[in-house]
Amino acid sequence: MSVNRSSMHYSSGVPLALATVMVLGLGLAAGLLAQAVSGPVSAQPVFQREGEFSVDAISQPRWLGKFLVDVRDRESKSPLFEVTDSNGNKERVSFELPDTAFIQALRYNAGADGSIVAIGIALSGKNGGASFLAWIPPDRKSQTVIQTAPFVPEAVAVAADGSIWSVGTLFDDDKRRTIADNVIQRYATSGKLLFSVAVPGVNFPSETPGDATQNSTLQASKDRVGWFTSANQYLEFSLDGKEIGRYEGPPIPRSSPNHNDRFALSVDNQAVLGIVGSDMRSYSMAMLNRKDRVWVPVTLMDGEVQSVRERLAGFDGTELVTQSDKRAGIITRWKRGAASGAR
Numbered sequence: 001m002s003v004n005r006s007s008m009h010y011s012s013g014v015p016l017a018l019a020t021v022m023v024l025g026l027g028l029a030a031g032l033l034a035q036a037v038s039g040p041v042s043a044q045p046v047f048q049r050e051g052e053f054s055v056d057a058i059s060q061p062r063w064l065g066k067f068l069v070d071v072r073d074r075e076s077k078s079p080l081f082e083v084t085d086s087n088g089n090k091e092r093v094s095f096e097l098p099d100t101a102f103i104q105a106l107r108y109n110a111g112a113d114g115s116i117v118a119i120g121i122a123l124s125g126k127n128g129g130a131s132f133l134a135w136i137p138p139d140r141k142s143q144t145v146i147q148t149a150p151f152v153p154e155a156v157a158v159a160a161d162g163s164i165w166s167v168g169t170l171f172d173d174d175k176r177r178t179i180a181d182n183v184i185q186r187y188a189t190s191g192k193l194l195f196s197v198a199v200p201g202v203n204f205p206s207e208t209p210g211d212a213t214q215n216s217t218l219q220a221s222k223d224r225v226g227w228f229t230s231a232n233q234y235l236e237f238s239l240d241g242k243e244i245g246r247y248e249g250p251p252i253p254r255s256s257p258n259h260n261d262r263f264a265l266s267v268d269n270q271a272v273l274g275i276v277g278s279d280m281r282s283y284s285m286a287m288l289n290r291k292d293r294v295w296v297p298v299t300l301m302d303g304e305v306q307s308v309r310e311r312l313a314g315f316d317g318t319e320l321v322t323q324s325d326k327r328a329g330i331i332t333r334w335k336r337g338a339a340s341g342a343r
Contacts, residue, residue: 045287047320047334049302053088054329061331062109063314063321065267068331069110079106081116081136086333093140097122097132104129109218111158112267114138115189119153119166135164135189146191150175151183157218157225161239163188165225167213170198181211184227186241195241203231203248219265226271228263234271234288250286250295253278266317272298274312282308283325300334 055061061070072080077100081093093116097103106120116136121129133146133153150173153166164187170180180198187193202212212229219226224244227235232249252275262274271288273295286295300307300322310322310332324330 044297044299046299046301046337048337049300049307050319050333050335052324052330052332053084053086055084055331056082056090056329060108061313061323063264063316063331064110064112065314065316065319066112067110067114068313068321069108069116071106071108074106075102075104077102079103079118081108083110083114083116084331093136095134095136095143097134097145099124101125107154107156109155109157111162111220112160113158113162115158117156117158117164119148119156133164133166133187137189144189144191146187148185150179151185151196153185154213155216155218155227157220159186159220159225159239160222163194163239165218165220167216167218167227169211169213170196178211182213182229184237184241197241199235199243202229202235203233205229205231217263219263221265221269222267224265224269226263226265228273234273245290247288247290247293249273250275262312264312264315264320266315268317270315270317272312272315272320277308281325283311284308285312285320301337 055068055070056072061068067083067085070082070084072082078094078096081095083091083093095118100122102123104121104123106118108116108118110116115138118134120132122132123129131148131152133148133156135144148166150171151168152171153168156164156166159165165184166187167182167184169178170183171177172179182199182202183196184199185193185196204210205212212231212233215230217228223239225237225239227237228249229235232252234247234249235243236245238244250273264272273286275284275286277283285298287298289296300310309325311325313321313323313331315321318336320334322332322334324332
């Protein structure tokens with residue numbers, strides 16, 4: 001695998017990925033930002049267990065409709081991506097960065113075309129750490145690596161038009177002062193920065209104003225990119241970067257963390273959130289009903305028994321895929337068994 005070095009450099013100079021941060025217009029009516037936690041009763045989607053397959057790596061599996069992507073040695077010099085289809089066929093993709101001793105805080109996603117994207121911190125003995133974004137095309141013959149500093153990405157996705165989206169924080173050149181929180185950047189696969197915007201009015205993760213990108217997630221559908229923030233808020237953007245929807249998340253236990261790998265957006269725009277119970281051992285899911293602006297509980301049935309120990313890995317609009325909390329390495333497929341009012 002060759003590396004496109006034209007967009008990769010670890011230096012103190014002005015990086016390729018730095019551009020003027022524009023602030024999105026507030027444009028949305030106040031009513032769009034408010035959502036009652038209760039509302040009209042919507043049909044609850046029910047999914048029946050259909051089958052399962054096994055994977056070797058179990059870290060943060062992501063199901064993209066035809067395949068699942070996971071990683072071995074997530075924090076190491078050379079993480080190994082594992083791509084598994086629903087028949088259990090596996091492809092392993094090695095990932096290394098030149099002049100890098102260790103890759104830290106690796107997060108990743110995949111495109112519907114089979115491409116893989118990754119973000120993290122590349123550590124070297126000489127220059128310390130540098131944030132990066134990497135794209136590996138479906139043919140695996142090359143990789144494009146973008147040095148993103150002073151922007152630090154926290155989540156990444158591949159949009160339907162092939163562009164790469166990331167959300168994070170923009171710092172000054174010395175990384176000592178925050179220039180802008182909740183920044184979305186969009187790149188071409190060549191490494192060219194297409195736009196950089198700071199999203200206004202995002203909820204704070206706590207009472208103290210701050211960034212909502214850490215432990216958040218980006219996912220893409222056929223015509224939009226969805227961002228579920230670490231402040232339990234969901235925003236949607238058109239492919240040209242315009243905000244087109246904003247929803248409060250469902251009620252979650254106060255002690256429940258927001259995992260950056262537990263949100264899914266199907267190709268036809270059905271949004272599903274995985275929620276960790278207050279006991280930290282049970283799990284539930286909710287699907288967004290945009291019309292009523294509520295999140296509807298999702299039920300998983302294994303025969304006549306309801307399953308509560310499954311963690312969301314992805315959803316393609318018909319089939320929901322989960323990671324078993326009870327059996328290591330088992331991925332379960334669930335087929336919709338009842339009509340849903342959540343769209």
